[in-house]
Amino acid sequence: MAACKLLTRERATQLLANIDTVLTDCDGVLWQGMEALPGAAKTIAKLREMGKRVLFVTNNSTKSRLSYVEKFKNLGFEANEDEVYGTAYIAALYLKNIAKVTGKVYLVGNTEMAKELDLQGISYTGTGPDPIEGTVTDWKTLPLDPEVTTVLIGFDEHLSYMKMIKAASYLSNENVQFVATNTDEKLPVGNGRVIPGTGCILAAVHTAADRDPIILGKPSKFMFEVMKEKFDLDPNRTLMIGDKLNTDIMLGHNCGLTTLLVLSGVTSLEEARQMQASNSIEHQKCVPHYYLPNMGELGDLL
Amino acid sequence: MAACKLLTRERATQLLANIDTVLTDCDGVLWQGMEALPGAAKTIAKLREMGKRVLFVTNNSTKSRLSYVEKFKNLGFEANEDEVYGTAYIAALYLKNIAKVTGKVYLVGNTEMAKELDLQGISYTGTGPDPIEGTVTDWKTLPLDPEVTTVLIGFDEHLSYMKMIKAASYLSNENVQFVATNTDEKLPVGNGRVIPGTGCILAAVHTAADRDPIILGKPSKFMFEVMKEKFDLDPNRTLMIGDKLNTDIMLGHNCGLTTLLVLSGVTSLEEARQMQASNSIEHQKCVPHYYLPNMGELGDLL
Numbered sequence: 001m002a003a004c005k006l007l008t009r010e011r012a013t014q015l016l017a018n019i020d021t022v023l024t025d026c027d028g029v030l031w032q033g034m035e036a037l038p039g040a041a042k043t044i045a046k047l048r049e050m051g052k053r054v055l056f057v058t059n060n061s062t063k064s065r066l067s068y069v070e071k072f073k074n075l076g077f078e079a080n081e082d083e084v085y086g087t088a089y090i091a092a093l094y095l096k097n098i099a100k101v102t103g104k105v106y107l108v109g110n111t112e113m114a115k116e117l118d119l120q121g122i123s124y125t126g127t128g129p130d131p132i133e134g135t136v137t138d139w140k141t142l143p144l145d146p147e148v149t150t151v152l153i154g155f156d157e158h159l160s161y162m163k164m165i166k167a168a169s170y171l172s173n174e175n176v177q178f179v180a181t182n183t184d185e186k187l188p189v190g191n192g193r194v195i196p197g198t199g200c201i202l203a204a205v206h207t208a209a210d211r212d213p214i215i216l217g218k219p220s221k222f223m224f225e226v227m228k229e230k231f232d233l234d235p236n237r238t239l240m241i242g243d244k245l246n247t248d249i250m251l252g253h254n255c256g257l258t259t260l261l262v263l264s265g266v267t268s269l270e271e272a273r274q275m276q277a278s279n280s281i282e283h284q285k286c287v288p289h290y291y292l293p294n295m296g297e298l299g300d301l302l
Numbered sequence: 303m304a305a306c307k308l309l310t311r312e313r314a315t316q317l318l319a320n321i322d323t324v325l326t327d328c329d330g331v332l333w334q335g336m337e338a339l340p341g342a343a344k345t346i347a348k349l350r351e352m353g354k355r356v357l358f359v360t361n362n363s364t365k366s367r368l369s370y371v372e373k374f375k376n377l378g379f380e381a382n383e384d385e386v387y388g389t390a391y392i393a394a395l396y397l398k399n400i401a402k403v404t405g406k407v408y409l410v411g412n413t414e415m416a417k418e419l420d421l422q423g424i425s426y427t428g429t430g431p432d433p434i435e436g437t438v439t440d441w442k443t444l445p446l447d448p449e450v451t452t453v454l455i456g457f458d459e460h461l462s463y464m465k466m467i468k469a470a471s472y473l474s475n476e477n478v479q480f481v482a483t484n485t486d487e488k489l490p491v492g493n494g495r496v497i498p499g500t501g502c503i504l505a506a507v508h509t510a511a512d513r514d515p516i517i518l519g520k521p522s523k524f525m526f527e528v529m530k531e532k533f534d535l536d537p538n539r540t541l542m543i544g545d546k547l548n549t550d551i552m553l554g555h556n557c558g559l560t561t562l563l564v565l566s567g568v569t570s571l572e573e574a575r576q577m578q579a580s581n582s583i584e585h586q587k588c589v590p591h592y593y594l595p596n597m598g599e600l601g602d603l604l
Contacts, residue, residue: 033438136489158463164498165498168488169495173494185509186510187438193444193474194470194473194510196463196506200470200507200509203509206505207488207502207505208499208502
């Protein structure tokens with residue numbers, strides 16, 4: 001059972017001696033929106049100097065690998081395409097290699113997800129605005145594309161009731177696969193504003209479809225399995241760093257990794273302690289082994 | 303415990319002798335969309351001839367009382383405004399008399415809900431299309447109306463990501479009330495099409511808001527409490543007729559009514575039997591006392 005200990009210098013030295021690979025979440029750990037968090041880039045550089053492999057693991061589906069590389073560069077981080085695992089890429093990979101999609105994907109998603117589907121040679125339909133028209137009489141006979149074999153849900157700022165009808169209607173055929181990038185509920189931005197996450201879009205479709213989707217993002221093991229195979233990773237020698245308990249930290253527990261919570265994102269130490277005090281198995285999977293105020297502090301300890 | 307018995311002529315005679323008031327759901331019981339179900343109007347007329355009070359109870363929020371009276375007339379039923387309880391009306395009533403709303407309602411709903419709010423003198427904002435614009439940078443500082451004190455969710459074919467941001471942002475203030483008409487998941491229309499219900503719209507907002515709404519529609523007791531007070535109803539002498547287990551039949555159980563399931567809507571006898579075979583208390587609340595193929599049959603038994 002993880003103990004949620006402060007990562008002291010001594011513990012950090014001991015921990016890093018037994019680690020080859022560091023997986024890190026991005027938003028809330030390396031940056032907040034478009035601003036790099038202080039010291040994070042330096043910590044990443046230091047880990048690499050120490051010979052650690054660093055891989056970036058994010059549930060955010062709004063960027064292709066190429067767009068992420070661009071963002072890393074703009075915010076002062078170094079990363080190449082192979083080191084970045086976002087759910088836009090991972091979804092395309094899953095549909096190509098595991099689901100072995102034939103026909104078309106009905107995409108409730110975004111243009112970056114579409115780019116990754118293009119790179120895997122997967123056909124799709126559904127991106128961009130699709131506002132509701134007509135009345136229930138028209139909706140009952142809405143034209144559907146007979147080639148659609150898969151519904152993929154990711155972040156889609158153009159979600160509309162029309163898209164909900166289409167997604168739910170395709171999914172009423174049990175042979176149509178139901179796949180989603182992630183279930184993150186929201187991006188809390190303070191200031192009395194809440195930016196709903198893909199989990200909200202998925203909840204709408206899920207409720208109508210009355211079927212459970214395959215979820216690819218953290219805490220699902222799939223992303224780690226892909227990285228593990230690609231880089232021959234040893235879970236016992238891998239550290240997962242993140243700011244969210246039920247995605248980052250739970251992924252670590254699900255895959256047998258050591259976990260480090262940073263408090264620079266969506267989670268307070270108090271929330272982690274509440275999980276620790278709970279008897280629920282699900283909550284215990286959200287308790288990190290270690291915590292630190294932020295990524296900059298980790299660099300200072302090394 | 304309810305036994306889900308076929309309502310025979312003998313049982314019907316016995317049952318009706320002990321009933322003063324009949325509550326009936328509409329869609330799937332009296333009509334399907336814009337078509338009256340055979341014999342339903344005759345059954346309603348017969349019940350009234352027998353001296354029973356008939357009240358109409360629907361979770362559908364897309365019609366005001368006045369519009370319902372119109373629909374009843376068009377489909378060959380007689381009903382006056384006072385006999386129709388839809389969630390558009392009931393929501394306005396709740397906000398006026400129970401929640402005692404001051405300020406404005408942010409409405410994720412429709413023009414018929416707006417009409418009922420007007421009748422109760424409640425201010426609102428939010429109806430009609432509100433497509434997403436800008437990027438996350440803009441959304442983080444989206445203008446909000448400081449007068450909004452309540453978020454009301456009902457059926458809204460113009461649901462958009464912009465509305466989801468606004469609703470979730472208003473709800474991040476814990477003093478803002480969170481009210482929803484109903485949680486119906488979908489209107490199954492066959493033909494490979496699914497029409498998502500208010501439950502889908504609510505699920506999207508609920509996931510972002512991370513707060514539980516007050517739900518007014520069946521199976522919540524609120525609608526029955528309003529009718530009970532208005533007409534001095536005796537639950538022991540009231541029959542609830544409906545086609546949906548987790549709304550109509552559960553409402554009956556929640557309020558101590560006798561329940562009759564008709565199989566002309568969304569539920570099969572097999573589904574009712576599955577509930578009966580379950581040990582779950584929630585499922586037991588979905589088991590009707592009686593069932594019949596449809597409302598026409600009830601008329602034939604009387």
